[in-house]
Amino acid sequence: MASSARAHHGSYIFQRPGSSHWYVQLRSPDGRKVVSLKTADKTQAQINAAPMVAAHKAKLLAARPRFDTIWKHAMEPGREHAGPDGGKIVATEKELIYIGHNGQVLQIEPNGALALQLVVNNEPRDEGNWRFAAAFLNADGSPKFDQAARPTVAAKTGDDKLFQTYTDSGARKGRGLDGYARKEAQAVWDLFRSLTEGKPLKDCTRDDGRLLVKHYTAEGLSYPSMQKKIMWLTAMVEFSIAEAKLSMLNPFSGIVPQYTPQEKQERKRKPLDDADVKACKAKLGMLSKSDQLLFRLLEATGMRLGEAFHIKREEPGNGGPRYVWVGNKTDNSLRRVPFPKSVLPYLPKKIDSRLFTGDVKATSRRFTEFLRDTVGITDKKKVLYSLRHRAKDRARDLDFPDKIGEAIFGRDDGKDTGDNYGEGFPIRKLKTWIDKISVL
Numbered sequence: 280m281a282s283s284a285r286a287h288h289g290s291y292i293f294q295r296p297g298s299s300h301w302y303v304q305l306r307s308p309d310g311r312k313v314v315s316l317k318t319a320d321k322t323q324a325q326i327n328a329a330p331m332v333a334a335h336k337a338k339l340l341a342a343r344p345r346f347d348t349i350w351k352h353a354m355e356p357g358r359e360h361a362g363p364d365g366g367k368i369v370a371t372e373k374e375l376i377y378i379g380h381n382g383q384v385l386q387i388e389p390n391g392a393l394a395l396q397l398v399v400n401n402e403p404r405d406e407g408n409w410r411f412a413a414a415f416l417n418a419d420g421s422p423k424f425d426q427a428a429r430p431t432v433a434a435k436t437g438d439d440k441l442f443q444t445y446t447d448s449g450a451r452k453g454r455g456l457d458g459y460a461r462k463e464a465q466a467v468w469d470l471f472r473s474l475t476e477g478k479p480l481k482d483c484t485r486d487d488g489r490l491l492v493k494h495y496t497a498e499g500l501s502y503p504s505m506q507k508k509i510m511w512l513t514a515m516v517e518f519s520i521a522e523a524k525l526s527m528l529n530p531f532s533g534i535v536p537q538y539t540p541q542e543k544q545e546r547k548r549k550p551l552d553d554a555d556v557k558a559c560k561a562k563l564g565m566l567s568k569s570d571q572l573l574f575r576l577l578e579a580t581g582m583r584l585g586e587a588f589h590i591k592r593e594e595p596g597n598g599g600p601r602y603v604w605v606g607n608k609t610d611n612s613l614r615r616v617p618f619p620k621s622v623l624p625y626l627p628k629k630i631d632s633r634l635f636t637g638d639v640k641a642t643s644r645r646f647t648e649f650l651r652d653t654v655g656i657t658d659k660k661k662v663l664y665s666l667r668h669r670a671k672d673r674a675r676d677l678d679f680p681d682k683i684g685e686a687i688f689g690r691d692d693g694k695d696t697g698d699n700y701g702e703g704f705p706i707r708k709l710k711t712w713i714d715k716i717s718v719l
Contacts, residue, residue: 300315349395350394351392353392353497354375354391357370358370361539362378362379363536366378370390373389441515445518446461450518463508468511468515470494471512485534488509491512492535502536509534516530548661548664549668550671551668555654555656555661556578556719558655559574559650562653569635573635574646575625578666578670578716579621580716581688583664587605590603591633592632593629594615600618600710601617601623603616604616614703616687617713619716620714621717643663646663647662673715673716674716683709686703686704
């Protein structure tokens with residue numbers, strides 16, 4: 280310690296060479312704090328420093344990540360939910376009461392389970408960090424210490440080989456899966472194997488498949504999000520049946536409940552209106568340059584967030600409008616999108632690498648915070664995806680021809696049409712229409 284030769288090991292107080300006065304030095308992830316103690320007496324210096332040292336240690340302790348035990352609801356309590364076969368589910372704080380269409384109580388089960396909530400700096404992290412505590416905690420919340428309580432990974436079996444064959448070559452018309460899709464499919468398969476304790480796939484029924492639904496419901500996933508995940512296993516079994524590797528009823532088919540029309544309406548995203556977009560653009564300077572460009576691009580094209588993140592090069596325009604290929608949801612969402620005039624001034628001169636980097640989900644959360652905290656848009660139905668809704672509403676207001684709208688926004692229904700022949704509309708014609716979307 281060049282500047283603290285008179286300090287003892289583990290001390291927070293020091294003296295500089297040539298000075299008789301003591302100072303306190305505290306280091307934390309926030310930086311270094313140095314405060315003069317205004318005394319040459321070491322004992323008095325220790326007394327003066329004690330409150331600061333105690334507060335410093337408390338701050339370090341609070342910043343240490345930990346898991347708190349909480350009760351995680353499977354369904355929102357204090358209301359009714361749609362049940363199977365025309366019945367309903369009454370959710371209380373601790374119970375789910377299943378009532379048939381004739382009013383008879385069918386069963387009662389816990390509304391959720393004990394869960395471990397990750398806490399950092401005394402702030403609970405998002406729901407992606409829930410860890411269900413059944414394997415780690417007793418019913419009273421006390422920890423289990425026996426090794427048998429720890430989750431185990433099932434050994435590889437013939438079913439795993441079927442799944443690998445599907446992901447390697449059977450998915451997406453023989454092209455297999457890669458990137459995020461492969462990672463997601465593998466995670467769902469591993470979860471199912473864990474929930475069923477490695478039960479042979481040929482012996483599984485829809486009751487086994489519904490274990491996934493129950494798990495995802497407890498995590499708070501929406502039905503469409505569940506369907507997207509479970510879809511990989513549905514397709515895997517269908518592929519294996521077609522390849523004569525399995526002969527069974529698909530345990531993943533039709534297991535995800537559907538929202539009632541009222542629930543669909545309640546959950547439907549709202550488009551951002553002109554005032555919202557104007558308020559957002561007034562605050563864009565609070566975002567990074569990359570996020571500013573991302574917002575402008577989504578607002579002016581109606582792209583999905585994931586599609587923007589897949590842009591890694593532009594096509595040679597041969598003197599014409601600049602454009603890119605996007606579309607990663609279905610084969611029919613693959614399309615050419617010209618850059619609108621409102622976006623061109625903010626683009627790099629040439630795109631020959633990924634236009635946006637980072638994590639898509641983290642970006643979505645970051646923009647939600649921007650809308651809520653910075654812009655002041657409090658309606659929870661207005662999110663970043665609302666820009667796609669807005670773009671489509673703009674197209675309707677401007678009487679976009681249907682085929683032009685499909686060419687710009689892509690098709691979601693997955694139906695093959697004769698439009699797949701040829702190159703499609705000229706880029707110049709698409710640009711004439713897409714330039715109309717952004718008006719602010």
